[in-house]
Each structure stands twice: as structure tokens, then as C-alpha cells.
Amino acid sequence: MIINRILFGKHLEEGEEILYAVHKHWVDLVKPGLEVGFFGFVLPWVLYAAGFNAKLFFWVAVAWSAMAYVRFLGIALDWYADTWLVTNMSVITIQWNGMFNNLSSRVGYEDVEGASYEITGFWATIFRYGNMTLRVTSGSHFAMAHVANPKGAELSIAHYRERFVTERNIQDTNSLKTLLANLVAHQTRGEK
Numbered sequence: 001m002i003i004n005r006i007l008f009g010k011h012l013e014e015g016e017e018i019l020y021a022v023h024k025h026w027v028d029l030v031k032p033g034l035e036v037g038f039f040g041f042v043l044p045w046v047l048y049a050a051g052f053n054a055k056l057f058f059w060v061a062v063a064w065s066a067m068a069y070v071r072f073l074g075i076a077l078d079w080y081a082d083t084w085l086v087t088n089m090s091v092i093t094i095q096w097n098g099m100f101n102n103l104s105s106r107v108g109y110e111d112v113e114g115a116s117y118e119i120t121g122f123w124a125t126i127f128r129y130g131n132m133t134l135r136v137t138s139g140s141h142f143a144m145a146h147v148a149n150p151k152g153a154e155l156s157i158a159h160y161r162e163r164f165v166t167e168r169n170i171q172d173t174n175s176l177k178t179l180l181a182n183l184v185a186h187q188t189r190g191e192k
Contacts, residue, residue, distance in 0.1 A: 007081055011092050011104050020156040022084035025129035025148040032075045040068020074099070084134065084144065084153075086160050091134060093142045109164040111137050115157045117150035 004018055012018070044061035081096040090109060096102045112134065119130035130150040134142040134157070147153055 003080075008083075008085055008092075008094065011085065011094060011106075012087065013089060016087045016089045018085050018087055019160055020086040020153070022086065022132065022144065022153040022157075023148055024079055024082055024144065025127060025146045027123070027127055027129060028146050029076060029079055033072060036068050036072045036075070040071065041065050082144070084132075084142070084157075086157055088160070088164070091157065093134070093144075105142065107134065107136055107142070109161045110168075112157070112161055113137055115154045117147065117154050119150065 004021065008018065044064045048057055048061045078096050078098070081094060081102070083094050085092040085094065091107045091112060093105045093107070094102060095104075113136060115132060115134050117130045117132045119125055119128070124130055124146075128150075129146050129148055131143065131145050132147045132150050132153060136142070
């Protein structure tokens with residue numbers, strides 16, 4: 001997806017591809033969306049219609065609504081960019097704290113102990129969102145609140161981790177076979 005390449009491309013190594021992205025649920029956008037909608041769109045246009053219909057106030061309402069729109073785009077971008085990227089090499093946790101302030105951590109699959117989730121509350125059960133934790137062998141962990149489809153995210157992390165470990169074991173086995181074959185060939189040539 002083009003948006004993922006633009007937003008997250010700087011966090012990826014060469015040859016690394018995003019297999020699954022763990023995002024927060026859209027429910028997190030409801031409260032700020034309602035606030036921006038009321039104070040940025042409804043309020044200025046209701047005041048304009050209620051009698052402040054001077055030409056100057058029209059342009060003030062247009063400018064105010066445009067700023068509210070930009071504010072909501074910033075909120076939506078911040079919501080979308082707080083993510084865990086499950087790639088073919090590792091899990092990358094990204095937390096945006098504004099346009100020019102983000103925190104990124106890379107956790108290799110060999111360091112991932114597992115992921116767990118917790119769904120608590122009526123609305124969380126209905127809309128299928130919950131809190132997730134990514135456990136790391138060092139004893140630390142990464143947490144994300146209000147994850148959309150946490151069960152699917154947990155299963156995806158486990159699946160891609162298992163696939164990575166299996167592929168790594170096959171590569172290690174093949175490398176060991178090649179090394180032993182070369183060692184045996186070298187020894188047999190040396191004895192003649």
C-alpha cells in the first residue's frame with residue numbers, strides 16, 4: 001500500500017516487507033472527531049446562520065473549518081501511524097507523538113517471547129478491540145491500547161514468528177551441511 005510505504009518506509013531495512021500491521025481501533029477517532037466536528041464545523045456555521053452572517057464572519061468560519069479539517073487529518077495520521085509492523089525480519093513498534101516526533105523500536109523474532117491481548121468491557125467486546133502486549137526475552141514488553149482485532153494480531157505475530165524461525169533453522173541446517181561437506185572433502189583430499 002502506498003500510504004504504508006510513505007509513512008513506514010524509513011523504518012524498513014532493504015528487502016524487508018510489511019506482512020501485517022497492528023493498528024489501533026477506529027473507536028479512538030470518535031471522541032476527537034466529535035470534538036473537532038462540533039468546535040470546528042458545527043459551532044462556527046451555526047453562529048453564522050444565527051445572525052453573524054456578515055461577509056467577514058463567513059470567511060472566519062471558512063478559515064476556522066479549514067483549520068479544523070487540518071487538525072482532524074493530523075489526529076487521523078497520528079492514529080494510523082501508531083502501529084506495530086510485522087515484517088519478514090522483525091516486529092517494528094512505531095509511536096508517533098506529532099509530525100516531527102516519533103519513537104521506533106525493532107524487536108527481532110528471536111527475541112520475541114510472544115504476544116498477548118486482553119479485551120475488557122462491553123464496547124470492547126462488541127467492537128472487538130483490546131489491549132495488546134508484546135513480550136520480549138529481555139523481560140521488557142511493548143504495549144498498545146485499543147488494538148483492532150487483537151486476536152488476529154496475536155495469531156499473525158505468532159504465525160510470522162514461527163515462519164521466520166523455521167526458515168532460519170532451515171538456512172542454518174543447510175549452512176551446517178555445506179560446512180561439514182567441505183570439511184569432509186578437505187580431509188579426504190588431504191589424506192591422499
